[in-house]
Amino acid sequence: MAVGRVVLSCSDRQVLARVLVVLNWVSVVTGAVLVSVGVYLWAELRRWEEVMSEDILWSVPVVLVWTGLGACALNLTGARLCLDCSDLNRFLRWKLVLAPYMGVSLLLTTGVLLAAALSLGLNASGRLDAALEAGLSSAMRRYKDSDRNLELKTQLDLVQIQMSCCGKDRYQDWFRVQWVSDQYLDRTDPRVQDRFRSNVAGLYLSDSVPFSCCDPASPWPCPQTHLSSRPAPHFLSLVQSSRSLGLWGKGCREALGQHYSSILNLISLTANLVLQMLVVLGVRYLQTSMESLVLIGDPESDSEAWILESGLCETLRVIKSLGKCYHGNDDPNIDRPITGSGAHPTDQ
Structure with a gap:
């Protein structure tokens, strides 16, 4: 049974595509904010590095900057992709791009989660306080x-x-x-x-x-x-x-x-994470609805859309089976005679 199954009409698909375009552009803005926060944090760490220990988390501004740049680049592409994918003829040009786009979007969402975890960890673990104490004392x-x-x-x-x-x-x-x-x-x-x-x-x-x-x-x-x-x-x-x-x-x-x-305020990270998750879900619905429409052949008809084509357990089993290799007697082709020109059957 499909997870998150819905039926989308032609107008629903167009509205979804327009909403996704807006969300992508908003995500570009929040990505630019992340870049700005990362650059400012790096500059402030460099500014007072003499009064801080070497244990400071320099990885935080690096992750923020690269995550923000990735969000800007990916969502600029996503805005054009979503606009074209509401039309059946233009969707066929992007069909092969959608799967990699979804994968990169999930990686970017993971990057935002990592940046949020590092920012929280810098304060919650007391590492920032310890770095300041050691650096100021020295x-x-x-x-x-x-x-x-x-x-x-x-x-x-x-x-x-x-x-x-x-x-x-x-x-x-x-x-x-x-x-x-x-x-x-x-x-x-x-x-x-x-x-x-x-x-x-x-x-x-x-x-x-x-x-x-x-x-x-x-x-x-x-x-x-x-x-x-x-x-x-x-x-x-x-x-x-x-x-x-x-x-x-x-x-x-x-x-x-x-x-x-105050610099590591998580509002921008939270906003970017929520927007990125909404974009991923929206693009997935648009992708599956257009793939269903290709099978139907009528661009004006309703089409089904879903997040997962089968249940979560079944999806995990399919993914697991993709990486499974045959070993020894598990291969159904073993011991079968080779046929064809120039081939001789195995001895019995």
Whole structure:
């Protein structure tokens, strides 16, 4: 028994073809959106790569771009194909193309699913958060090496300014790393010597933050040093207490995580997936209805259409039988005598 069997009249086929043309063009637009999202995500990952670990999923923007390009190319072809296939004479020219087109459409749908899974996995698995945590921690430790890597210092300052954040999770994170270069410290100063001796790692730790932690929109002045001696009121939250000191109230891990999550918004992926599935189903109905019409021979008559010609189990058995090979005595032609000119029967 056919799965999804319907009967389509001549007008139904024409309406279906027009609807599929519109869906294909909308899919071209959503494919272009996927390409744009992939390119923008790649650019943003490259932009802040100094403050991210090497474990970041670079495959996500690659899959988005190639899936979007595939959607654009396939659906541009599909728009012309669906328009022609509503006419019996023009359908015969495309008949051999429809099966490969359906296969490529299914592959593209799988690609959209893969892109959605990667985007979800980047957030749900915590991989993005882990990459940001490791990258920011490493960047903060290397911030002081401005004489050897000024680019990293500049990029971390830009992250804090443009993302309105300070430290990895809060401004106190800077208290646990030496962010002032040794070349700017006077080793003969007793206070500097005390700082070096105050911890087992032998680092110059201080309760201060870089200038990029200051919030220019804050009504309070922004003291960068001796922050521990300027406690905020106890009734203020962490963000409020940071702002009361004139500092950004959010950590950079949270800020960058929200930034990348907003780029990986699944609305465009979901829309593309739904549209692609509708196109695949619609083209399948149009294909089978026109094949039925070829057998009937009357272009004005009604024709049957279906998704699967037989039940799902029967279809799977047919597919399985296509890959089955005869072995040994299973071959019905074995032991049969060869007949014809110049051939001799086998000995009995």
